[in-house]
């Protein structure tokens with residue numbers, strides 16, 4: 363197969379940042395994707411509908427002329443979140459979901475949830491109103507090994523929470539383990555999961571190939587090969603519970619290449635080419651549309667895109683830049699360590 367025509371993809375987990383970085387990275391998403399769930403972990407975080415509206419306006423102001431893109435806004439759940447604001451924001455269409463970060467789990471999560479009991483009333487209201495909850499599923503207890511934090515979160519936090527509020531619609535963001543895949547597969551209609559491009563491609567060895575490789579450091583951290591294979595199977599299965607969330611998370615190079623480097627992989631530019639490569643390798647190109655364009659809208663109860671796009675397999679590798687320029691410095695693009703032959707046809 364040399365071309366693949368599919369409905370226009372969406373990205374169900376994206377960090378666009380703000381200011382100069384927003385301006386630089388947004389076109390890399392809006393060129394390829396019709397919509398994206400925009401993460402609220404700015405500094406300070408996006409915690410109210412009014413702040414989400416203001417952020418949406420900054421995103422729309424940064425959108426290149428001629429790009430057709432709809433940011434789907436999210437609120438950052440804190441122990442002080444006002445349920446009435448969440449429900450009104452959701453019902454007016456201003457926000458699409460709420461994001462739960464355990465405090466300290468990842469980039470800019472200091473304002474996240476420390477005591478889950480304190481957010482139960484908001485989560486109950488969200489369940490009644492059908493507001494989806496996006497979850498960064500890692501425990502933060504430093505005594506839990508970093509490679510086990512997702513599995514422990516499922517057992518200690520997520521499953522008990524879902525037992526208390528079974529109607530709550532939950533997306534396990536950037537699932538990285540076989541444990542997560544199995545949990546979501548067997549978890550009923552109210553749970554889905556996003557899978558990133560990079561977790562389909564790298565395992566934890568990538569972090570340490572001949573030396574420490576900060577551009578492969580993200581959270582949740584890449585796991586063993588057995589987990590990568592489980593993610594590949596889930597993504598290419600067509601199972602509607604699993605959909606693309608790139609978790610493209612730009613940090614300028616000095617913040618990555620540091621004694622204490624930030625977590626995050628920037629992949630918006632070459633994500634679709636990488637995914638076509640992965641799905642071709644798995645003999646599953648016929649399932650790519652489900653993963654990138656159909657399953658996400660189905661879970662979010664949104665219409666699928668009416669636009670079609672064509673991916674083409676080129677004989678020569680596609681030349682992607684190693685880095686992109688932003689007004690705040692350079693951001694390194696995810697290197698999948700294979701030649702990418704697929705790209706969106708323009």
Ligand SMILES: NC(=O)N[C@@H](CC(=O)O)C(=O)O
Pocket residue numbers: 377403468469498579580581582609611612625626627
């Ligand atoms: N994924 C990451 O490694 N980083 C994300 C935060 C997140 O999604 O956890 C970021 O905002 O940089």
Ligand SMILES: [Zn+2]
Pocket residue numbers: 468498535536581582
């Ligand atoms: Zn996260």
Ligand SMILES: [Zn+2]
Pocket residue numbers: 375376377401609611
């Ligand atoms: Zn993220």
